[in-house]
Amino acid sequence: MVLQASQHRHCHRGSTELPPREKNYLCTFMRLAESFLSPLQTMKQEQIILLRGVMPSGKNSIPKMAILRQLLEDAGFEAVRTYIQSGNILLRSELSAEALSIRIHDLLAEHYGADIAALVFRPEEIQGWIDACPFPSDLDPSRVFFSMTMERPDVQRLQVLAEKSWGEAELHLSEQCLYVHAPVTYKNSRLTNNALERHLKVTCTTRNLNTLRRILALVATDA
Known part of the structure; x- marks a missing residue:
């Protein structure tokens, strides 16, 4: 209110400048605003x-x-x-x-x-799952699948999955990423994305190792 009243007085006199004291107030306000906004701009x-x-x-x-x-x-x-x-x-x-x-x-x-x-x-989450992949590194990366969940699965449901046999396919479990090796065909295995969602009652999405590596390569390229 003081600033508005002062501006009104000086405009009435034909001047567009603020008195020195009020210039200081304005500069202080702008510095405070910048210090507040700067962290928000860097939080992305x-x-x-x-x-x-x-x-x-x-x-x-x-x-x-x-x-x-x-x-x-x-x-x-x-x-x-x-x-x-x-x-x-x-x-x-x-x-x-x-x-x-x-x-x-x-x-x-x-x-x-x-x-x-x-x-x-986050990129480091996906990199962590890749680093922790339990399958041998010499497997065909197009046959190694990562099923990542939106919610953390129930521990008991995970245990039931761990005790099942999946034929030629192989399954390893972690808290929010399920590792599937389907050496012949993923679509005809019993460990597809839809099947895992039905077992665990969570939302999943699945990518093979090749795809995840290429996505992370885009992060590294633009870093």
Whole structure:
């Protein structure tokens, strides 16, 4: 109120400048504002979003990744990149994983009419799962699959899975990532993404080791 009254007096005299004391007040206010906003500007972090169940056609299809990138940029996200058509997104955001998941789900529903879960992970989470992969490193990386869960599975349900036999396929469990080796065919194994969701009652999305490595390579390239 003091600043407004003072401005009014000096405008009445034909001057557009503030008195020295009030200039100091204004400078102090601007410095405080900058010190408050600066951390907010630097809080944006690299996030990896893995969409669940993106289809080439039908209700949950996303025809062009370029349009998706533009949609996300228009929504205020920064450094938006995508990798192949299966719904792998990298961007920078200050939102929490939960808030970002909801925001992207809602954007896809509004723009495409699709009901697609968006699982959000930090690059170091995915790198940690790769580093902890229990399978031998000489296996074909296109036959090694990582099923990542949105929620932490119930321990008892995990235990039931651990005690089952899966034929030629092999399963290893961790808290939020399930490792599957399907040496012949993933789709015909009993450890597909849909099957694991039914067993665990959680939302999953699955990528093979090749895909995860290439996504992380995009993070490293843009770092």
